[in-house]
Structures are given as structure tokens and as C-alpha cells.
Amino acid sequence: MSVTGLCQICENAPARHGCRYCGRQVCRDHWNEAVGACTPCAESSGVGDGGGRSDGSQPGGDSDGYRVE
Numbered sequence: 660m661s662v663t664g665l666c667q668i669c670e671n672a673p674a675r676h677g678c679r680y681c682g683r684q685v686c687r688d689h690w691n692e693a694v695g696a697c698t699p700c701a702e703s704s705g706v707g708d709g710g711g712r713s714d715g716s717q718p719g720g721d722s723d724g725y726r727v728e
């Protein structure tokens with residue numbers, strides 16, 4: 660496995676995800692799985708639970724297919 664580096668937020672844990680919004684590599688603690696972004700981006704995007712524009716990653720919705728608005 661190739662770890663590119665440390666989390667660019669806490670710099671204390673190996674990065675596991677890359678944020679598609681800001682491009683930061685973040686650890687699991689700073690990754691918002693529901694939104695698919697790092698926690699700062701997830702918060703700033705205003706997407707909480709049951710948010711308007713999730714990318715089809717919301718559980719309990721339609722089983723497949725993306726929701727295009």
C-alpha cells in the first residue's frame with residue numbers, strides 16, 4: 660500500500676482519503692464519509708444529514724443511480 664503522506668489537517672495520522680473539493684489528503688478522522696469530502700469542506704458545504712445535494716452516497720435512498728438535480 661502506498662501512503663502518500665500525513666493528514667494535511669492534523670498532520671498526525673496517515674492520509675487515507677483525498678478531498679475532491681480542496682485536494683487535501685486527510686485521515687479518517689477528518690474525512691466525512693457521507694459527504695465524500697474532508698470535514699472542513701463538508702461543513703462549509705452545508706451538507707449535513709439529509710442534505711440537498713449528496714452524490715448518491717446517501718444510504719437508504721434508491722439502490723442505484725445518481726441523483727442529478
Ligand SMILES: [Zn+2]
Binds near residue numbers: 672686
Ligand atoms: Zn487528520
Ligand SMILES: [Zn+2]
Binds near residue numbers: 678
Ligand atoms: Zn476538502
